[in-house]
Amino acid sequence: MGIDWDVVIIGGGAAGIGAARRSADHGLSTLLLEASQRIGGRALTVNIAGHALDLGCGWLHSADRNPWVGIAEASGFAVDRRRSAWNQQYGDLGFSQAEQEAADEAYAAWHERLVSEPTPRDCAADALQPGGAWNAYLQAISGYISGASLERLSVADYLAYDRASTRYNWRVPAGYGTLVAAGLPATVALRVATPVEAIDLDVDGVSIVTRAGSITARSAILTVSTSVLAGGMIRLPASLDDWRHAAGSLPLGRNEKVFLEIVGNSPFEPETHVIGDPHDARTGSYYIRPFGRPVIEGFSGGEGARALAESGPAAGFVHAVDQLAALFGSEVRATLRPLAVSDWSRMEHVGGAYSYALPGCAGARDRLARPFDQRLFFAGEATERYDFSTAHGAYQSGLRAAEEVIAALGARAS
Template identity: 65%
Template structure:
């Protein structure tokens, strides 16, 4: 392991890889430290039963301006540009067209209020229609998008993402996580399974400015780019210097939401049509959202947010799989139980080095994003989806933040390197 690089990147997720790619060719020696035994962070493709299944990010959101689209094209990685099936309800089961239209109008009205007449409280729930018939549906949407209930979501923050999104969503058949993990620049010095346990400001050591302690020894560097999640930054797994208390406070105001994925295998004949979608129960805020046979594969991807995802963390995947099968059987008939079996489940809440899905600002706390993104003393630079003003919660926002942090570091370090 390089003991005295110019710069250390902590984390080899989308943000860390973005930083490493920007630093490549700069003339600065760079070391990337990753706590997990794999690169990618919250982008993780699992090869199971001959299929590439994404347990983390799976869609190129805002694909027409997403930098991962260009990276995939440059690498010759196939992109599926067919439209998503979200918003449809297979054969109108449990959610007929008229009700879907009513629910969609309620969502549009609520979104418009957030953008044009946001509540003074900045609490997204305060923009709901009193006694509105689709509140549970909107809470489910909040769970998918923010990982939390509307009472704990900043209206301003939610609207910032919604306004910036282009609604162009594409997929990578070989896996989004696989693309992210394969995108470190050639020759990058990467150490996996090497968690940082302490960060120390080390101005007195022969011109070095930061010390990072690991189980394999201490690394001394002129600067570090920190891409850890807000859960890690606010927590105690890493010993942080007191000077970073304002950054850690900002992280507490940008908690990670609860989101998990379950994959059910489809065996034999079934009524499940390729590239279809169904919402389990639009009147249940904890309902699963089921993407059926994505890309024609014999699986159903169940996406859970908010209360539904927290139940997975509390009870484990077994009861969650059972609830998912119950919902599908209620819609498609009891015979489908015989062709569905649990295949794969995520556990982002239980991943100690991550601690959840993606960030949302608490009410009144949207300004925590730029506060978290500020450099410290020309030696610590911050990246990660939570530091992006509009593309938070997404791998492209994470990547862009890593590039931004690397450019900030280069502006400081490169003149001194000459």
């Protein structure tokens, strides 16, 4: 069998781009296959009405150790290091100072129970206070962080991320998605709109079946989402059933964004934030005028994102405007215009936001990250033990998988 490439990378998100950069650095002939019409994966910046809007990831989390910061600066992208306004409720609107303190205390007590009183079921909901006044608020926070309710969340997995996070969160004014897409080296061959239908293992390497024909390689790196892996969109050998099962234990959460444009005079101050209704687990979180732009970025997670996906964009815009009008006054309705909305759960080659581990399944991340037969390698944010759910975790996983490929090919050649 003739071999076309040293390595074929399947998936052009942050993990695929990380793997491509490392493979290219080592001189491997590298092809990146992307199912959609663009690269970037769950990092997607769209330019609408002159505004760069991140429909996917938007913040460089753990920014003081996030490799995308260095990539941004080396590539000429500006990095905004201002502290986020997430923990503020502008003007204490709809959420008094006393209520904020009570909610913070409830969160701290819940978190302490996670750490000091491990539950046999490894289920984050078990640490809720029965009938607690702020349980809906805690569910909303879980939706923002993990994209899922606490009943579906592994304590061990949640704490692994929480302990590793440095709490530094910076931004790229040009858009995180723009930065990620610009990270692909020009020396790497790219084919977009090329979904992979099957992967077969041959004597000499890997055969990758696409609609345009088969491609052969000495090795392959699979970086697609857990939804794609578990859903069987790519036919894999039966010997990879354990990898599929691991992916099924790491489902993608639900997170969606709604963007509104501000027109005319309004009470909305730059770089401020409000939560719509802290007593509703489905509430949106609203970042107001980021970078001073006349935009409001609404963020929904868990059940809130599910409701948005099921009700559709028009209802999502109405819900966001209703929540903002309840806080700022009905006159703001005349100043808000629909701008953009995400729909990650319905994207065929994605299927959701980012991964979380079901109770008892935190170890699935290590199982998913294992190479198979030193020919097929796995990357993606879900394969990261501590930095899952982030673009930098995805990137780091791509570097790791590429290093595994380099070592395997070197071993075969010796």
